[in-house]
Amino acid sequence: xxxxxxxxxxxxxxxxxxxxxxxxxxxxxxxxxxxxxxxxxxxxxxxxxxxxxxxxxxxxxxxxxxxxxxxxxxxxxxxxxxxxxxxxxxxxxxxxxxxxxxxxxxxxxxxxxxxxxxxxxxxxxxxxxxxxxxxxxxxxxxxxxxxxxxxxxxxxx
Numbered sequence: 001x002x003x004x005x006x007x008x009x010x011x012x013x014x015x016x017x018x019x020x021x022x023x024x025x026x027x028x029x030x031x032x033x034x035x036x037x038x039x040x041x042x043x044x045x046x047x048x049x050x051x052x053x054x055x056x057x058x059x060x061x062x063x064x065x066x067x068x069x070x071x072x073x074x075x076x077x078x079x080x081x082x083x084x085x086x087x088x089x090x091x092x093x094x095x096x097x098x099x100x101x102x103x104x105x106x107x108x109x110x111x112x113x114x115x116x117x118x119x120x121x122x123x124x125x126x127x128x129x130x131x132x133x134x135x136x137x138x139x140x141x142x143x144x145x146x147x148x149x150x151x152x153x154x155x156x157x
Contacts (some may be wrong), residue, residue, distance in 0.1 A: 009126045026080075033077050036070055061108045069105035072098040 004011075004021035011021050043063075046053065054062040078084065079095035106113045 005127055005131070009123050009130070029080065031076070033073055036073055040066075041068055063109070065105045066109035069102050069109055072101045072105060076102070 004018060004025040008021065011018065015025075040051075051063050051067045052065040056062055074100045075095050079092045085092040103113075103117060107117070
């Protein structure tokens with residue numbers, strides 16, 4: 001949830017650059033996905049839990065929601081693979097919006113998840129509000145200059 005947006009609040013608070021935020025975001029995302037896969041494998045092998053069960057238990061509303069959160073996260077991870085991200089950045093961004101279903105399904109899967117999401121969600125809302133404020137401001141264009149690209153002749157070596 002520590003989003004690497006150019007206007008994020010948390011990098012300013014801890015004093016790190018945007019490039020470093022992206023690096024940390026990738027590492028945290030990979031570790032989160034690997035932990036989710038390990039959790040899924042452990043639950044299947046050790047407890048033989050029915051993963052399609054929507055019935056409520058003492059932790060949350062059922063295992064089905066954990067499976068849906070995992071599928072949503074898998075879509076995010078697959079779209080973040082470098083060749084996919086470079087070839088189709090719009091697909092990458094659209095599938096990264098699967099973060100919201102991941103959060104909703106995670107809270108439905110285990111209710112104790114919600115308190116851990118409050119601070120990141122507050123930071124996200126602050127970042128979003130800052131972006132909206134910046135988009136709404138009008139700017140005064142001081143000068144404009146047109147550049148003409150001349151045709152470069154090929155040089156033989």
